[in-house]
Each structure stands twice: as structure tokens, then as C-alpha cells.
Amino acid sequence: MGANTVLKTRNNQVVLQLIISGVVIVAMIVFGVIMLLAQGGVIELSAAAFYQMLTIHGTGMIGAAALAGSAVMWYFLDHYVNLSKKIFNTNLICFLIGVVMVIIGVFSFEYASGWTFLYPLPALSAGAWGTVGALLYLGGMLLIGVGFLLLFIDTGRAIIQKYGSLGKGLGWDVIAGKKSELDAPPAAVVASTMVTIVNISALTAGATVLVMNIINVVNPAITFDPLLAKNLTYAFGHIFANSTIYMAVVAVYEILSRATNRPWKSNKPFLIAWTSSTILTMIVYPHHLLMDSVMPKWILVMGQVLSYANGLPVLIITAYGALMIVYKSGIKWEMPSALMFLSMFGWTSGAIPAIVDATIVVNHVMHNTKWVPGHFHLYMGLGVVAMVFGFMYYLAKNDSSIQTNGMDRFAFVVYLLSMLGVSGSFLVSGAISTPRRFATHIPEWMGPAQFGAYSGILVALALSIFIIHFVRYLVVRRKALPTTGRAQQGMI
Ligand code: HEM
Numbered sequence: 001m002g003a004n005t006v007l008k009t010r011n012n013q014v015v016l017q018l019i020i021s022g023v024v025i026v027a028m029i030v031f032g033v034i035m036l037l038a039q040g041g042v043i044e045l046s047a048a049a050f051y052q053m054l055t056i057h058g059t060g061m062i063g064a065a066a067l068a069g070s071a072v073m074w075y076f077l078d079h080y081v082n083l084s085k086k087i088f089n090t091n092l093i094c095f096l097i098g099v100v101m102v103i104i105g106v107f108s109f110e111y112a113s114g115w116t117f118l119y120p121l122p123a124l125s126a127g128a129w130g131t132v133g134a135l136l137y138l139g140g141m142l143l144i145g146v147g148f149l150l151l152f153i154d155t156g157r158a159i160i161q162k163y164g165s166l167g168k169g170l171g172w173d174v175i176a177g178k179k180s181e182l183d184a185p186p187a188a189v190v191a192s193t194m195v196t197i198v199n200i201s202a203l204t205a206g207a208t209v210l211v212m213n214i215i216n217v218v219n220p221a222i223t224f225d226p227l228l229a230k231n232l233t234y235a236f237g238h239i240f241a242n243s244t245i246y247m248a249v250v251a252v253y254e255i256l257s258r259a260t261n262r263p264w265k266s267n268k269p270f271l272i273a274w275t276s277s278t279i280l281t282m283i284v285y286p287h288h289l290l291m292d293s294v295m296p297k298w299i300l301v302m303g304q305v306l307s308y309a310n311g312l313p314v315l316i317i318t319a320y321g322a323l324m325i326v327y328k329s330g331i332k333w334e335m336p337s338a339l340m341f342l343s344m345f346g347w348t349s350g351a352i353p354a355i356v357d358a359t360i361v362v363n364h365v366m367h368n369t370k371w372v373p374g375h376f377h378l379y380m381g382l383g384v385v386a387m388v389f390g391f392m393y394y395l396a397k398n399d400s401s402i403q404t405n406g407m408d409r410f411a412f413v414v415y416l417l418s419m420l421g422v423s424g425s426f427l428v429s430g431a432i433s434t435p436r437r438f439a440t441h442i443p444e445w446m447g448p449a450q451f452g453a454y455s456g457i458l459v460a461l462a463l464s465i466f467i468i469h470f471v472r473y474l475v476v477r478r479k480a481l482p483t484t485g486r487a488q489q490g491m492i
């Protein structure tokens with residue numbers, strides 16, 4: 001009985017966070033579709049409304065991906081270390097209050113700086129929005145950031161308590177040969193340690209630059225070095241957005257290893273890959289500053305060269321591991337494992353156009369085109385999102401006896417094709433030099449935008465079917481204690 005209660009409360013928090021994220025993702029897609037319809041010339045939308053939607057879409061998607069990713073990571077990490085449920089809850093509360101502030105700032109006070117709130121834009125809007133809107137948005141973001149910061153401080157504390165240090169959480173003693181591979185920390189712990197390290201750095205940079213912006217909005221006479229602000233902003237934005245995939249990928253390790261009844265080994269190459277990506281993820285953000293000629297040249301060169309390798313170590317080791325673990329395992333493909341496998345495809349294919357863009361010569365031509373949203377819609381939309389919904393199917397399967405049906409499989413295919421449609425349309429737009437973040441397009445640019453809009457509607461439909469399955473599970477688990485034998489097994 002004790003164990004049942006524990007499982008149920010732990011799941012309650014995780015499940016709540018997932019359903020909120022799922023619904024936010026679909027709601028944000030609606031704004032995405034409206035933006036594309038406007039760019040495609042199908043509907044009329046004022047430029048002000050477009051930029052408000054762009055702001056809310058970017059902020060909401062990154063926020064939802066982070067919230068869902070952290071729920072996935074927390075759920076599995078909690079099997080191995082002793083996490084605080086209070087902190088987990090506090091993060092959600094900060095998130096919800098912050099989101100309300102952001103929404104009011106954007107829609108009632110017309111704040112529209114984009115999710116990157118690049119200094120000194122929040123204070124200098126040429127009359128598009130006022131102080132209140134900026135303060136609500138920046139304050140809301142700060143609150144969300146502080147919530148996540150608390151969460152990662154807690155994961156760090158728990159990992160250190162169990163393994164001795166964050167270095168040991170990454171398996172450095174195993175890499176150094178002091179400990180056998182058999183005693184290496186599990187994959188979920190290694191990934192969580194990486195995320196803890198990079199996100200504490202990212203959120204500290206983010207909070208600093210948010211406070212700088214807030215001071216400047218309140219008193220424009222107090223100014224800051226814009227180049228420093230930009231560095232802090234992209235250190236935050238690049239790392240935090242990237243971390244969503246490193247949190248959600250824990251589901252790939254845990255779910256594929258359960259589906260195949262094979263362990264996901266933390267061997268040396270795996271540990272080295274995660275340590276490399278820890279460092280690379282933190283130092284490649286200057287690729288967002290390649291156009292800033294005042295940046296020291298060596299930093300830009302480093303940003304370019306290392307960007308090739310940014311996520312690659314973990315991506316390769318994970319994609320290869322996924323192939324190996326499935327190979328001749330006799331795996332029975334079900335929604336969770338199929339979505340995990342799909343996410344590997346989305347992540348890998350999204351990385352390729354990113355690598356192309358990280359080349360300075362290409363970047364000069366492509367950077368402010370829709371090529372950029374093209375690559376990140378691939379690896380977020382078909383990578384992180386697939387991992388998150390795959391995890392939702394996994395929970396439903398483990399905790400209840402409800403079955404997936406033809407609708408779910410149909411939605412899987414629609415999701416795959418339509419998300420490729422959205423991302424592909426962005427890449428095509430980029431290839432024909434359509435600038436990103438333009439409220440209106442010239443006729444030559446409209447075709448791909450329209451195609452993307454209609455694909456986006458299908459993505460929303462498919463994800464809604466995924467959500468319906470999850471809601472069916474929520475209804476079942478309300479009625480009974482959700483522990484079945486399988487859930488117990490998943491607990492260890
Ligand atoms: C599936 C349907 C989706 C549609 C139709 C859509 C549409 C759009 C559009 C039209 C833009 C603006 C492009 C421009 O610069 O002109 C955009 C930007 C963006 N989207 Fe999406 N999107 C979708 C899904 C997602 C997902 C799943 C995520 C992340 C999890 C995401 C994250 C973002 C971000 C971060 C931006 C950048 C905002 C900015 O430039 O400030 N989107 N999206």
C-alpha cells in the first residue's frame with residue numbers, strides 16, 4: 001500500500017506537468033499556423049499581432065518543451081536518486097504564474113520582443129509597447145527561470161549525494177579507469193548530470209540578463225554593454241533550448257531498454273560522448289553572434305568549428321545505441337518505442353541543416369532566413385516532441401490497461417508526415433532566401449508558407465489524438481490506484 005501511494009503521488013505531479021505541456025504545445029501550434037497563414041497571404045494580420053504571436057509561440061514552445069522534458073528526466077532520475085517533490089512542485093507553480101504574466105504582458109500590453117528579448121529592445125519599442133508589458137514579460141520569464149534553477153540545483157544536490165560529485169555523475173572515474181564500466185552511473189543519471197551542469201549555467205546567465213533588462217526598462221538612463229547582454233542572452237537561449245532534447249532523451253534510453261529487455265550500457269564511449277557534449281553545448285553559443293563583427297575573431301572561429309561537433313557526440317552515440325539495442329531484439333513495436341525511434345530520426349535529420357548553417361560562409365547567407373526555423377522545427381518538432389509524447393504513451397501503458405488503437409497509429413503517420421511538411425516548408429523558404437521573422441511575405445515566398453500552414457493543422461490534429469489517448473489514461477487512473485505489476489517493475 002505504501003509503495004502504491006508513493007507511485008501515485010509521484011506520477012500525479014509528472015502526469016500533470018505532461019498534460020499541461022501537451023496542451024500548450026497544441027495551442028502554440030495554432031499560433032504557428034496563424035502566422036504562416038498571414039505570411040502566406042491567406043489571412044490579414046497586423047504586424048503587431050504577428051509579432052505578439054511570434055513571441056508567445058517561441059516562448060511557449062521552448063517553455064513547454066522544457067517543462068515536459070524536465071518531467072521525463074525527473075521521473076526516471078527519481079528511480080536512482082532522492083529528489084525533492086516539493087521543489088518539483090515549486091517549479092511547476094513558478095512556471096504557471098510566470099506563464100500567466102507572460103501571456104498578459106504579450107496580449108494585454110502588446111509586448112512583442114520575441115522570446116529572445118534582446119537588449120535593449122524591451123525598453124526601446126518605438127511605442128509598440130510600454131513599461132508594464134515589458135515588466136510583466138521579463139518578470140514572468142525571470143520567475144520561470146528561477147523555478148527551473150531551483151529544480152536543477154535539486155537534481156545536482158541529489159546526484160552529488162548519491163554519487164559523490166557531478167564529475168562522478170558523468171562517470172569520470174570510469175573514463176579514467178578507476179572504476180569498472182559495470183559500476184558506471186546509469187544512462188539516465190549521466191544525462192541528468194549533463195543537463196544539471198549546463199542548465200544551471202544557462203539559467204544564471206539568463207537571470208542576469210533579465211535583471212539587466214528589467215533595470216533598463218524601469219530606468220532607461222541605466223544602460224549596459226549590448227554585446228555583453230547579447231552574449232548572456234544567447235548563452236542562455238542556446239543552452240536552455242538545446243537542453244530540452246537532453247532531458248527528453250532519457251526516455252529513449254529507458255523505454256528502448258525496457259521494450260527490448262536489454263540494458264542501455266553506460267560504457268566508456270557513451271560517457272565520453274556525454275562529457276564532450278556537456279562542454280560543447282556550453283561553449284558554442286557564439287554561433288549566434290557570427291554577424292557581430294565586434295566579437296573577437298577567435299571566439300567566432302571557435303563558435304563555428306565547435307558547432308559542427310555541438311550535439312554530435314551524444315546524437316551519434318544515442319542513434320547508434322538505439323539501432324544496436326533494437327537489432328535482433330525481437331522488439332514488438334508499440335506507440336512508445338515507435339515514437340522513441342522516430343525521435344532519433346527527427347533529431348538526426350534536424351542536426352544536418354544545423355551543421356550546414358554553422359558554417360560561417362553559409363551562415364552569412366542563410367542565418368536570418370527561414371532555414372534556421374527549418375532545422376530546429378525538425379529536431380524539436382520531430383525529436384523532443386516525439387520523445388515527450390512517446391513517454392506519455394509509455395506511462396499510459398505501464399500504469400493502466402487501456403490499449404492503443406488504429407487511431408493512434410493513424411495519428412503517428414499523420415504526425416510524421418505533417419511535421420516533415422512544416423519543417424520542410426521552412427527549409428524550402430530558407431533555400432529561396434525568405435527572411436525569418438518577417439510578418440509579411442512577397443508573393444514569391446508565399447507558397448511554402450501556405451503549405452506549412454496546412455501541414456501545421458494536421459500536426460495539431462495528430463497531437464490532439466495523442467492527447468486524447470493520454471486523457472483516457474488520466475480518467476482510468478482517477479478511478480483506481482494505478483499500480484499494476486508492470487508499473488511496479490518500472491519503479492526500481
Ligand atoms: C507543428 C507546427 C508548428 C508550426 C506551424 C510552427 C510555426 C512557426 C512559425 C510560422 C514561426 C515563425 C517563423 C518565422 O521566423 O517567420 C515559428 C517560430 C518558432 N517556432 Fe514554431 N511552429 C510549429 C511547431 C513548433 C514546435 C514543436 C516548436 C518547439 C518545440 C516550435 C518552436 C518555435 C520557435 C522557438 C520559434 C522561433 C521564434 C522566434 O523566431 O522568435 N515550433 N514557428
Ligand SMILES: [Cu+2]
Binds near residue numbers: 238284285287288
Ligand atoms: Cu545555438
